[in-house]
Amino acid sequence: ETPRPLWQTVVYFFLMVAILVFANWGKPATNEGIWYTIFSYKWEITGISSLLFGLTLGAWFGVKWWKVLVSIIVVGVLGFLFQHEPMIPFAAGVVALTLITATEKGEMTTWLEQTWSFAKQILPLLLGGVLVAGFLLGRPGHEGIIPSEWVSVAVGGNSVFANFFSSLVGAFMYFATLTEVPILQGLLGSGMGYGPALALLLAGPALSLPNMLVIRSVIGTKKTVIYVSLVVIMATITGLIFGMLYQ
Structure with missing residues (x-):
């Protein structure tokens, strides 16, 4: 039996994909058009997606609300202070999510363990591929x-x-x-x-x-x-x- 409705799982994965896609959105060749407009607002879209993602953790996954709120406040303050360095609040958000999953129980702990397991499998291959590609090409x-x-x-x-x-x-x-x-x-x-x-x-x-x-x-x-x-x-x-x- 699933602990939550299917639509909640869909929204949860959609927000994660949105964060991944828009945080890595590259600058197009021309400074006009829909793709450049999206690029211009990529961090705003990423921030909104991250905010909604944090709220889903508290509402649907049982994460303590004080952890979610503290994370949102810290990331928001860093985003305001470092408006021209969006990677700083983004990195803070990643650290906050890691701390949340490490200090919670149940699904959150399993999520962190599986993430670390896959990272140990994939990162050596990825780094090896980068090394070989750089050497050859x-x-x-x-x-x-x-x-x-x-x-x-x-x-x-x-x-x-x-x-x-x-x-x-x-x-x-x-x-x-x-x-x-x-x-x-x-x-x-x-x-x-x-x-x-x-x-x-x-x-x-x-x-x-x-x-x-x-x-x-x-x-x-x-x-x-x-x-x-x-x-x-x-x-x-x-x-x-x-x-x-x-x-």
Whole structure:
């Protein structure tokens, strides 16, 4: 039996996703349009989402209200004092949430334990991916082991070949969880097009060479070839469409 209605769980996760999305909202290329407007108010939206999130902890998860109110006041004061440094109140909010989950019992403690468990699993892979991507691909303005010209020729622009090549390579490569993010960032910095980048990001997690071998042992060679072909083709088409829309 669930301790709360489904809609409360939906709102709870929606607020967490909103905080994650808007806190990381990047500045668009042009200083106009809806995306720039959202960027201009990203921290206001993040703050409102965080406030509502804190209220849900007190109302639905049994967190003591004095902890919620103290956290809101501290973060609010820091936000007022450091209006041009929004990361300071944001970091204070993260610390406050950590202290709340560490000093509560039940779901809050379980949440913190699971978060720490996943962090220990994911962070080494993420840092390793950043290290490898930086070593091989460099960073904007600085060459890595692989020349950026090679990347630009193979997967630059938004041609059918570039999207197909990205999908095919992604299908055979193995990406550990979250390592595709720094690798993709390095490729983009080396001249990879946005369409091929999405094609790689779609085909990569869906398939890998070890994955294909396991699938083949279960459903046979013919069905495996059809499955792999569909993944590559759909990733290619999606990359083409995204590349045309992004231009």
